[in-house]
Amino acid sequence: MGGGCGWRSSSSSNSFCYVCLLVVTLFCGAVFRQSLSDPSDEACLTHLSQSLQDPNHSLQNWTKSTFANPCSGFTSYLQGATCNNGRIYKLSLTNLSLRGSITPFLANCTNLQSLDLSSNFIAGPIPPELQSLVNLAVLNLSSNRLSGPIPPQLTLCAYLNVIDLHQNLLTGTIPQQLGLLVRLSAFDVSNNKLSGPIPSSLGNRSGSLPRFNATSFAGNKDLYGYPLPPMKTKGLSVLAIVGIGLGSGLASLVLSFTGVCIWLKITERKMALEEGKITQLMPDY
Numbered sequence: 001m002g003g004g005c006g007w008r009s010s011s012s013s014n015s016f017c018y019v020c021l022l023v024v025t026l027f028c029g030a031v032f033r034q035s036l037s038d039p040s041d042e043a044c045l046t047h048l049s050q051s052l053q054d055p056n057h058s059l060q061n062w063t064k065s066t067f068a069n070p071c072s073g074f075t076s077y078l079q080g081a082t083c084n085n086g087r088i089y090k091l092s093l094t095n096l097s098l099r100g101s102i103t104p105f106l107a108n109c110t111n112l113q114s115l116d117l118s119s120n121f122i123a124g125p126i127p128p129e130l131q132s133l134v135n136l137a138v139l140n141l142s143s144n145r146l147s148g149p150i151p152p153q154l155t156l157c158a159y160l161n162v163i164d165l166h167q168n169l170l171t172g173t174i175p176q177q178l179g180l181l182v183r184l185s186a187f188d189v190s191n192n193k194l195s196g197p198i199p200s201s202l203g204n205r206s207g208s209l210p211r212f213n214a215t216s217f218a219g220n221k222d223l224y225g226y227p228l229p230p231m232k233t234k235g236l237s238v239l240a241i242v243g244i245g246l247g248s249g250l251a252s253l254v255l256s257f258t259g260v261c262i263w264l265k266i267t268e269r270k271m272a273l274e275e276g277k278i279t280q281l282m283p284d285y
C-alpha cells in the first residue's frame with residue numbers, strides 16, 4: 001500500500017515538475033521574445049524613419065528605442081505598423097503629409113506583406129531592392145512625387161496582388177516582365193510621365209488572367225498601344241517624317257528637272273545663235 005502511495009506521490013511530483021518546466025519554458029519564451037529584437041526589422045525601421053520626413057509629427061513611437069522592439073507577438077508599438085508573430089508584416093502610412101524618400105533598407109523588413117505609403121509627398125525613386133520582399137502582396141505608393149523608372153525587379157515579388165503607382169512622376173517604360181505576375185488583380189500607373197508601348201501581357205486579356213483597362217494607363221503623355229490608342233500623332237510622327245521626306249524628294253526632283261529644262265532651252269538658243277553667227281560669217285559662194 002505504502003509503495004503504491006509512494007509511486008503515486010512520485011507521479012504527482014513528476015507531473016508537478018512537468019508543469020514547472022512548462023511554466024518556466026513559457027516564461028522564458030515570453031521573456032526571450034520580448035528581449036529578442038529582429039535585427040533586420042530594426043535596420044528597416046531605423047533607416048525608414050531617417051529617409052522619411054514627418055513635419056506633422058504623425059508617427060508616434062517612431063523612436064530608436066521602439067525600433068529594437070516594435071512588436072510583441074501580434075501587438076505593434078509603432079503607429080501604422082502591424083505585427084505578426086513578432087515581425088512587421090504591414091506598414092500603412094497614408095495621408096500623413098510625409099516627405100523625404102523611400103530607403104532601400106525597407107527591403108530588410110523581409111516579412112512585409114503590405115506596404116501602403118499612398119497620399120503623401122514622398123519623392124525620389126522606387127528602390128529596386130524591394131525585390132527582396134518575397135512575401136509582398138500589396139504595394140500602394142500612389143499619390144506621391146516618386147520619380148524615375150518602375151523597377152522591373154518587382155517581378156521577383158511573386159505574390160504581388162496590387163501594384164498601385166498612380167499619380168506620381170514616374171518615367172520610362174512599363175517593364176514587360178510585370179505581366180508575368182500571375183496574381184496581379186489591381187494595377188494602376190495612371191497619371192505619371194511614362195512612355196512607350198503598353199506591354200501586351202498587361203493590356204490584353206490572355207487566357208483566364210484578368211488584365212487591365214484604359215483607366216490603369218490614362219494620363220501618361222507618351223504611353224500608347226491597346227487599351228490606349230495606337231502611337232499618338234502629336235508632333236512629328238513616323239508618318240509625318242516619311243511624308244516630309246517624300247515631299248521634299250519630289251520637290252527637289254521637280255526643281256532639278258525644271259533646271260535641266262531651262263538649261264537645255266538656253267543652250268539650244270545659244271547654239272541657234274552661234275549657228276546664225278557662223279552662217280553669217282560664212283562667205284557666200
Ligand SMILES: *[C@@H]1O[C@H](CO)[C@@H](O)[C@H](O)[C@H]1NC(C)=O
Binds near residue numbers: 039043107108132
Ligand atoms: C539589410 O539588407 C542588406 C541588403 O539586402 C543586407 O546586406 C544587410 O545585412 C541587412 N541588414 C540586416 C540587419 O539584416
Ligand SMILES: *[C@@H]1O[C@H](CO)[C@@H](O)[C@H](O)[C@H]1NC(C)=O
Binds near residue numbers: 061076077078079
Ligand atoms: C506607443 O508605445 C506605448 C508603449 O510602448 C503604447 O502603449 C502605445 O500604444 C504606443 N502608441 C502607438 C500609437 O502605437
Ligand SMILES: *[C@@H]1O[C@H](CO)[C@@H](O)[C@H](O)[C@H]1NC(C)=O
Binds near residue numbers: 095
Ligand atoms: C487626409 O488628411 C487630411 C488632414 O488630416 C484630411 O482633411 C483629409 O480628409 C484626409 N484625406 C483622406 C482621403 O483621408
Ligand SMILES: *[C@@H]1O[C@H](CO)[C@@H](O)[C@H](O)[C@H]1NC(C)=O
Binds near residue numbers: 056095096
Ligand atoms: C500637415 O500640416 C499642414 C500644415 O500645417 C496641414 O495643411 C495638413 O493638413 C497636415 N496634414 C495632415 C495629414 O494632418
Ligand SMILES: *[C@@H]1O[C@H](CO)[C@@H](O)[C@H](O)[C@H]1NC(C)=O
Binds near residue numbers: 118119142162164186
Ligand atoms: C491605394 O491607396 C489609395 C489612397 O489611399 C486608395 O484610394 C486606393 O484605393 C489604393 N489602391 C488600391 C488598389 O487599393
Ligand SMILES: *[C@@H]1O[C@H](CO)[C@@H](O)[C@H](O)[C@H]1NC(C)=O
Binds near residue numbers: 200226
Ligand atoms: C490586343 O487585343 C486587341 C483586341 O482584342 C487586338 O486588336 C490587339 O491586336 C491585341 N494586341 C496584342 C499586342 O496582342
Ligand SMILES: *[C@@H]1O[C@H](CO)[C@@H](O)[C@H](O)[C@H]1NC(C)=O
Binds near residue numbers: 214215
Ligand atoms: C476598368 O476596370 C475597373 C475595374 O478593374 C472598372 O471599375 C472600371 O469601370 C473600368 N473602366 C472602364 C473604362 O472600362
